[in-house]
Amino acid sequence: EIVMTQSPATLSVSPGERATLSCRASQSVSSNLAWYQQKPGQALRLLIYGASTRATGIPGRFSGSGSGTDFTLTISSLQSEDFAVYYCLQYDKWPPFTFGPGTKVDSK
Amino acid sequence: ELQLLESGGGLVQPGGSLRLSCAASGFTFSSYDISWVRQAPGRGLEWVSGVSGSGASTYYADSVKGRFTISRDKSKKTVYLQMNSLRAEDTAVYYCAKLDGSWGYLYFDYWGRGTPVTVSS
Numbered sequence: 001e002i003v004m005t006q007s008p009a010t011l012s013v014s015p016g017e018r019a020t021l022s023c024r025a026s027q028s029v030s031s032n033l034a035w036y037q038q039k040p041g042q043a044l045r046l047l048i049y050g051a052s053t054r055a056t057g058i059p060g061r062f063s064g065s066g067s068g069t070d071f072t073l074t075i076s077s078l079q080s081e082d083f084a085v086y087y088c089l090q091y092d093k094w095p096p097f098t099f100g101p102g103t104k105v106d107s108k
Numbered sequence: 109e110l111q112l113l114e115s116g117g118g119l120v121q122p123g124g125s126l127r128l129s130c131a132a133s134g135f136t137f138s139s140y141d142i143s144w145v146r147q148a149p150g151r152g153l154e155w156v157s158g159v160s161g162s163g164a165s166t167y168y169a170d171s172v173k174g175r176f177t178i179s180r181d182k183s184k185k186t187v188y189l190q191m192n193s194l195r196a197e198d199t200a201v202y203y204c205a206k207l208d209g210s211w212g213y214l215y216f217d218y219w220g221r222g223t224p225v226t227v228s229s
Contacts, residue, residue: 034215043112044153044203044219055217087153091215095167097143097155 002026002090006100012108019075021103023088028068032092035064035073038085038102047086048073075105083107110134110218112204117223120194128189128223130204137185138162141207141214144178144189146200147222156202159187172198194227201225 003026013019023033031051036044046055048064051071061076075082088100116128130142143158157178158167166178177190187204201224205216 032213032215036216041221043221044205044216046215046217049209049215049217089153089215091209091213094214095155095158096169097145097158097216099153099155101152 001096002029002093002098004088004090004098004100006086006088006103008103009101010104010106012106013078014108015080016077017108019078019082019105021073021075021086021105023066023071023073023100025069025071025090029090029092031067032090033064033066033071034089034091035062036087036089037082038087044087078105110206112206112218112220114202114204114220114223117202117225119226119228121229122195122227124194124227125190125192126194126225128191128202128204128225130187130189130220132185132187132206135206137180138182142180142187143167143205143207143216144187145203145205145216145219146198146225147203148197148200151200154200157189158207191225194225196227199225199227 005024007022033051035048052064063074065072085102085104087102111133113131144156159178163180175193180187201222203222204220206218207214208217
């Protein structure tokens with residue numbers, strides 16, 4: 001099973017600032033990596049797949065990079081609606097699909 | 109509009125059973141794999157089980173293998189998760205999610221809002 005880790009656990013950011021979230025896989029997952037946003041009471045939202053491809057309707061301030069074992073989600077200018085928990089998912093080798101433990105982005 | 113609507117959650121005693129349903133709409137149901145993913149209180153996401161678009165292939169996490177059964181009904185556009193021999197550690201919100209992708213590299217592109225399951229005496 002591929003183990004995913006994320007850092008930091010919590011990221012405190014002011015609106016307008018840049019947020020950089022990291023995700024690491026215990027072995028190479030090529031570019032088979034997705035990012036999700038979770039807000040209370042809402043369905044999870046796919047942000048990025050293929051490590052760097054934005055999903056339909058996702059604003060351009062969200063970008064993904066990386067391949068192999070190290071990945072980054074960047075929010076270039078954080079908006080108030082971006083405060084949420086973000087998860088990475090590897091889908092290179094499944095079952096099982098495995099998620100990272102999440103990064104909570106909150107207000108500084 | 110694509111929708112996934114879970115139902116069937118509730119309170120059940122340890123050792124009991126529950127059947128969750130995921131009603132799908134807004135896409136060609138038989139063309140896509142569907143999975144169940146759960147989230148224990150205050151915890152992260154754990155993939156539980158998946159079924160192929162045709163229903164011919166099913167997949168399970170080791171933590172539920174032999175206790176949970178996934179199935180799908182094409183006529184009702186619904187995916188089910190039959191959960192038997194429930195344990196306290198199965199307590200979670202259960203989400204269904206549609207998969208997309210190609211060449212076996214599938215990711216979750218749409219999610220439902222979840223149904224809560226509590227296993228407690």
